[in-house]
Amino acid sequence: MSEQAIDTATDTRSTGVRAMLKEFWHYFSENRGAVIGLWFFIGVCLVALLADLIAPHGATMQYRDALLTPPVWQDGGDWRFLLGTDAVGRDMLSRLIYGSRYSLFVGCIVVTVAMAVGVTIGLIAGFIGGAVDTLIMRLMDIILSFPSLLLALVLVAILGPSLTNAMVAIAIVQQPHYVRLTRAAVLGERNKDYVTAAKVAGVRPLRLMFYTILPNCMAPLIVQAALSFSTAILDAAALGFLGMGAQPPTPEWGTMLAEAREFILRAWWVVTLPGLAILLTVLAINLMGDGLRDALDPKLKRS
Amino acid sequence: MFQFLIRRIGLIIPTFIGVTIAAFAFIRVLPGDPVLLMAGERGVTPERHAALMKQFGFDRPIYEQYFDYFFSALGGDLGNSLVTKKPVWDEFFTLFPATLELSVCAIIFAVLVGVPAGIFAATRRGSWPDQTIMGTALVGYSMPIFWWGLLLIILFSGTLGWTPVSGRISLLYFFKPVTGFMLIDSLLSGQKGAFSSALSHLILPTIVLGTIPLAVVARQTRSAMLEVLSEDYVRTARAKGLSPVRVVGVHALRNAMIPVITTIGLQVGVLLAGAILTETIFSWPGIGKWMVDSIFRRDYPSVQGGLLMIAVIVMTVNLIVDLLYGLVNPRIRHTR
Secondary structure (H helix, E strand, O other): OHHHHHHHHHHHHHHHHHHHHHHHHHHHOOHHHHHHHHHHHHHHHHHOOOOHHOOOOOOOOOOOOOOOOOOOOOOEEEEEEOOEEEOOOOHHHHHHHHHHHHHHHHHOOOOHHHHHHHHHHHHHHHHHHHHHHHHOOOOHHHHHOOOHHHHHHHHHHHHHOHHHHHHHOOOOOOHHHHHHHHHHHHHHHHOOHHHHHHHOOOOOOHHHHOOOOOHHHHHHHHHHHHHHHHHHHHHHHHHHHOOOOOOOOOOHHHHHHHHHHOOOOOOOHHHHHHHHHHHHHHHHHHHHHHHHHHHHHHHHOOO | OOOHHHHHHHHHHHHHHHHHHHHHHHHHOOOOOOHHHHHHOOOOHHHHHHHHHHHHOOOOHHHHHHHHHHHHHHHOOOOOOOOOEHHHHHHHHHHHHHHHHHHHHHHHHHHHHHHHHHHHHHOOOOOHHHHHHHHHHHHHHHHOOHHHHHHHHHHHHHOOOOOOOOOOOOOOOOOOOOOEOOOOOOHHHHHOOOOHHHHHHHHHHHHHHHHHHHHHHHHHHHHHHHHHHOOOOHHHHHHHHOOOOHHHHHHHHHHHHHHHHHHHHHHHHHHHHHHHHHHHOOOOOOHHHHHHHHHOOHHHHHHHHHHHHHHHHHHHHHHEEEEEHHHHHHHHHHHO
């Protein structure tokens, strides 16, 4: 085959990708909420990356002269601590800034692990079928019979409370969703002509699974990834709140809330702000998720 | 239908067995052997240890232990709590009504607000009320409910002083539980003020637990309604000159409700997970708080039993939802 032919082949492909992205952005940007969510999410990512530069104080730095200082705009506020301090005199703003790292980290790791494991298992189930498929799907049914947070809680009780174990537990709880989605998509694709053609051409099973079939199943998986990113953040915060996630003095938002509980009637800011951070981050990701769904999956209907 | 029933029930049996294996495995995968776990920090002499291992049957082959566990669980014997020494089964069913009452109220709240909100949004698609309702629903869906509960406590219990902070009823009232539902029991007791006390204790937890189901129901109602509204028979109904209220409220609503009812049924897992957080915040004496307390107290038989019972409840409700769905929608029955 001449080199020129290969060049043209790659060319069409790159414009294809560009056209796809352009089309994607066209539909995605139609959804105003999704764009706002995206910008907010990028903002949170920047804050997490630049935490060392923008945080005015260290996350565990205690100012013994300024316990439970209210935010600046309230009586008794101090310009050193824009959003006030907590019960042991740590700056709320700095802790919130550093906390974004934990939440994003949890989201990224959980989604990556759950997706990688879930997609592989789902591909195997859908591709091999038969007894393997039945066994895998029954296993997933078992995991799904437990309320997710409860199962995560019990897994952490077994593994010992820490942020890492919380992430492992949440990833285990979430991967059945990927397995089900992937399997369903594979079953839909498996008998299509292009797959048969690839088989006839002698494509090996692994390549067939990951290279031929998988890309055509991506749309629902990406939407699920956004959804499980936000669920992971919520669940990790909930575990932290129950004392089963990140341990104090880690500035994880859920853990901060747990520490603040006894002050709810005295110092509103130590309770309100970490929760608001969780809510806004999760909301931004869910807004993005809605936009992704509209843009990637026309079958799921605009609504 | 019969075939569908058999097939669906056939599916649940391996899942049930799997769930018992998971619950059984739970105590075994913990570091240390079960007797050491139960002895806790006090420790135990080697002789006593061996005797206890024998007494509880931990020295027998693992599969024998499992079969023992399986059949006693079938007979309602989930072992005894390490803390109260009472049967886990009894503990569970003493506390379960509290969780059931809270969950039922949360679902009623979610449906009463969510369905009308969804219908309203669907009939005004794209307008600002629609966008406001759906925006609010997404906020509700994204809500960390443990924080939401604390906020409501700050506002309604702290600042306004309208509602109590924790528990199911004021300590001033005492009566024997009849149904286990505080609202009904307080009415039956005939004590003045008991019902309103129970109600005021219930309001905030209901809102907190109902928030996520409410958001899901509103979103689902809206999209189901939109789909149905574009169908031919609705156009026909409109063309016949029926009033919009009748078209939407009677003709469209009936079909739109099918997926919504499924969604409501599938919320049971969400509710039980939410109950863990809600009950912890409001010190609500239900199984959610009991599970968390048991985990912290290292009361492993209780955790194990609770885990199994909750999974069985979720499985049963999902089965009922599936069967109902098959009943109302023939297309589901005949696939596969």
